[in-house]
Amino acid sequence: MFVPLEFSIIPVAVLISQLGLSNTIFGVILAESGGGSVMLVMLFAGFFSQIPKELEESATIDGSGFFRTFASIMLPLSKPIIGSAVIMQIVWTWNSFLTPLVLTLSNPSIRPLSVGLYAFRGENVVDWTGIAAGATISILPIIIIFLILQRYFIEGISGAVKG
Template sequence: MADAALSRTSFAPPRRREAWLSPRARRTLVSIVLAAICAVWVYPIVWMISASFKTNGEIFADSGLIPDAPTFDNYTRAWREANIGQYFFNTLFVTVGSVIITTIAAALMGYVLGRRPIPGKTALMGLMVFTLFIPQGFTIIPVFELLTSVGLGQSLWGVMLATCGHSIVIFTFLFAGYFGQMPKELEEASRMDGVGPLKTFWYVMLPLSKPIIVTVIVMQTLQAWNDFLLPLVVTLANPDLRTLSVGVYSFRGEHFIDWGGMTAASAITIIPIILLFLFLQRYFIDGLAGAVKG
């Protein structure tokens, strides 16, 4: 009888300890912590937009985030007098052109690396990875000399082509990983229908890679839109070809900084990028997840 009682005691399931926080309380606590982190991250952007509606005197008076007398003079001065309008369209030209070229080139190379058993693939991919560790400052002079030799040293076309080379290796690997996880039956079906490799890529594989295409578009847009060093060097002798990042820097003088105009120009610069990311963020996250999974 004692043995039976001991047996019941030994095999009795342990009692579950009561959680010190309910699931709803945990979600609330996590939301509060994330909101605090988000507020710290967003504050510089909010301060910049607030300062763009203030005069320089009000900015240094530290009157808080809400302007006492909001003014649009900073935006008017930045757009017209500081030529930010021209820089905006220069940046738009460079960004759109580089996005188109980079996306098509990276997709083609990624398709070959991800789907074709080419000889020396491992060595080629290793060499491509090695180029990621070369700082941009080391390649500025060779790139500029190359553009000058082909007659594009002082043109927006030269800036656009040079901007295409910054992140194309990363984008190629993203496409290769995404294409590599697609089933082989797609290509076999196209081959049975008499479709060649190029048409298979363009009409079958590329439409299925919409998430990774959007990912590359967003990342290349961010890179081209915010690039500073390369446009500064290429457009040094021709200020009319400046991009927004270089144009914003022009508000900084030798003895005086126009903070009102600089914050207004910075707001003009970042608002299109924020809107683009908000519109495409779902595809962007899906594309990164698919590429990492592949």
């Protein structure tokens, strides 16, 4: 269940190549969106296990089916955990290094910022000012997304369902 990304990078690269998306930005996006974040699955499982069963049972007694119960009760209650998951997935994808590096080895022009910062490190010299400037610029979108979704993130981590 907990398989590190490093173990799956070769099959992902082969699959992207077989799909004809090698050295394209769409291949990198597809590989990053496939994720398989076990952490997020565990976060959702922990959140939904805190929701009282009485809510679901009362909806069933009122004649609600599974999908209506989920859409009208469970989904509105899960806004905090969805916000937390969105923030975490965006941050992990934005900071991803290995997958974009492997998938863009022969086409440096489509490399994302995290991989592009690696170019400031030479064989004998490191451009620390360039790396610092790039890191400052790269953190701005994450800060903006966090500020927009901050309420959901705090509620999702602390637990929004009161028992």
